[in-house]
Amino acid sequence: MVARMFGFAAVATCLAMPVFAAVALSDAAGSYTISPAGSSIRFSVGKAGGGGLAGAFASFKGSIRIDNSNVGRSQVNITIFPESVGTGQGRVDAFLRSDAVFDAANNPEIQFRSTSVRRIGETSALVTGRLTARGKTFSEKFTAELAGLKAGTIKFHVTGKVLRSRYGMDVGTPIYSNVVDFDMTLTGRRG
Template structure:
């Protein structure tokens, strides 16, 4: 699960980003600490050989991002997913994902991401590196972040990333189901 990002990489992009039809927010406008809102969407897919695959989402998560007003690189992100909240169109698949074969949600009730570096890559984009922990195993992961908007006390990002599930001993079903979990997350943050 080489994610991402989800977890969780949102902060840096917004610091110097430009929103459509609006002036680019400066660091002073975006600086602050934001709690990740329940209005966020944490989606994932695992493709299957021959087409199809698994599409799902997490309905319970929490996190915080801090945007440093002086340096994008000093910004931080922390994010927690609760695997027990995984949802898919088929209940039996959601139950399987929660089981000891995949997330082992009873033994490992959280998946966490903590940023270690933030690098701005464009006017409204950034890369967030960090440590992802799932099933008690920790690996470095990377997520791409795109600022979607900053309005009042609310900030919005799209975060994408690929996580290799074999790194976290969740590779049951390979090679029929591919090793890559693709994350596509719309993250909303509310300034504290």
């Protein structure tokens, strides 16, 4: 679930950058490495009757390439390490890492690879890509909003929703929602 979100965020970041109205595409064009120090990948799953589960991934890596001549050819690649999931509750974290959810021992990576980027607003884009988690791959979409560009650093706010059942992570439904909400901040450094 979280991997999906992370993957979408990366793609969304790529799309949003070229769309920023105050920044020329030529200024934003280039290759960026996602910096975990300035980034976060957060997720939440609702629960019937209120409450739910919220957490984040502490370990991930990725790259963003913004194409100066054709935004649609821009690329986002993100890898999330599900072993790094954290909710602030040790027992819940261990359960999420187990074969009931992420199966981190046998599936140490969740990957997102963009397949298209499309502007949907002055500073926003829709990033579509292939999310792979637990050996299953599906097309997912994320919305990326350009949050800033300064001194070789770009920042995006990325959101999206992923159905966890598609990836064999539907334990606890219908008490816990099948929908995972992702809220990510992705900071890339040129280079």
